[in-house]
Amino acid sequence: MMERFGYILLYTSLAAVAVFQIFPVIWLFLFSFKDNREIFSGSPFALPTEFNWENYVKVWEGGIGTYFWNSVWITAVAILLTVLLASMATFAITRMNWRFNKLVLGLFMVGLMIPIHSAIIPLFSMFLKVDLIDSPWSIIITYTAYNLPITMMILLGFYYTFPREIEEAAIMDGCSVHRLFLRIILPMTTPVISTTVIINMIYNWNEFVFVNTFISSDKYKTLTVGIQNFIGQYMTDWGAIGATLIISVLPIVIAFIFFSNKVVEGISSSAIKG
Numbered sequence: 001m002m003e004r005f006g007y008i009l010l011y012t013s014l015a016a017v018a019v020f021q022i023f024p025v026i027w028l029f030l031f032s033f034k035d036n037r038e039i040f041s042g043s044p045f046a047l048p049t050e051f052n053w054e055n056y057v058k059v060w061e062g063g064i065g066t067y068f069w070n071s072v073w074i075t076a077v078a079i080l081l082t083v084l085l086a087s088m089a090t091f092a093i094t095r096m097n098w099r100f101n102k103l104v105l106g107l108f109m110v111g112l113m114i115p116i117h118s119a120i121i122p123l124f125s126m127f128l129k130v131d132l133i134d135s136p137w138s139i140i141i142t143y144t145a146y147n148l149p150i151t152m153m154i155l156l157g158f159y160y161t162f163p164r165e166i167e168e169a170a171i172m173d174g175c176s177v178h179r180l181f182l183r184i185i186l187p188m189t190t191p192v193i194s195t196t197v198i199i200n201m202i203y204n205w206n207e208f209v210f211v212n213t214f215i216s217s218d219k220y221k222t223l224t225v226g227i228q229n230f231i232g233q234y235m236t237d238w239g240a241i242g243a244t245l246i247i248s249v250l251p252i253v254i255a256f257i258f259f260s261n262k263v264v265e266g267i268s269s270s271a272i273k274g
Contacts, residue, residue, distance in 0.1 A: 025249065032056070032242035039238050055243035064244055066219065067226030072251070074136055074222060075204040078143035082200055083193055085144065086151035091181055094159040095167065111149035117209050124213060138214040139222070143204050151196045158192045194259050201255055223248050 031039070032055055033048040060068075089108070093101045123142060124133070132138040162185070170180050186193075208224045215221055227244055 025253070028242055028249075029246055032239060032246050034239050034242075036236070036238055055237075055239040056247070058237075059240050059244045059247070063218070063226065064223070064247060067221055067223045068247060070136070070220060070226075071205060071223040074139055074143075075201060078140045078147070078204050079197055079200045081140065081144045082147045082151055083196055086148050086155060086196070087186060087189065087193070088181070089148070090152050090155040090159050091185060094156065095162075095164075095185075105152075108149050108152055111146070112153065116146055120209065120213055123210075127214060133214055134216050134220065136215070136220050139211055142210050142214070143200075143207070147200050147203060151200065154196050154199070155189065155192055158189055162188075198256060198259050202252060205252055 027045070030048055031044075033051050033053075034042075035052070035055075038049060089104075092098075093105050123138075127133050127135075127138045132141075166184065166188075167180060170184055175184070206224060207222075211222050211225045215225065218226065227248055
């Protein structure tokens, strides 16, 4: 009886948490279809009288489309570099015997203890000297460098207990180290890599300070920075503001829906193996 009551309490609590998390997104989505007259004259919880996409067309053609695609390609390139470099470094540290592997691992892990925006002035000075200010590569390099430690930490638990028998069998069959990594190790770490991709995507997509500091041209600004300027143009058009916010939130929600199973699998396998 007590066990059944415990399950009821657990599921009720989880349902309440889900409602509190999902309801604001649904409300914002419905809000984005309304005009100012409907927003101020009707109930804030009422459905729109008609699903009008004019707000989305207006904000997309007004400049949000440029910011959106900048966020997409900068985030994608940074994730690709981070995952590839972190996988290579973790493979070298955990699977190869060389003199300073522990020292190198320690240097990477120091990055976890440094506040992420504490190096913004040195980075600005360095990028200024190499002419990377107002270049998207300054953002890509920064995202890659700062996400490497956490990505490696997630991968370490899996790599440390990865069965060496698989590697030995591949090497005995004449497989080179490069083919071993690319054809065997990397595909088998897909669940863990999916976890790192989602974590990297959330940070890169939502990051504001680095872009706001290093980028001044509108043609290179990402969604988080561009949206600040954009909302100022539509300060009285609340439906357009709602559409802008939905455009900024939607990619993260979609990515998590598609990769959620892989994320859970990756976290579980990393925890068990670690």
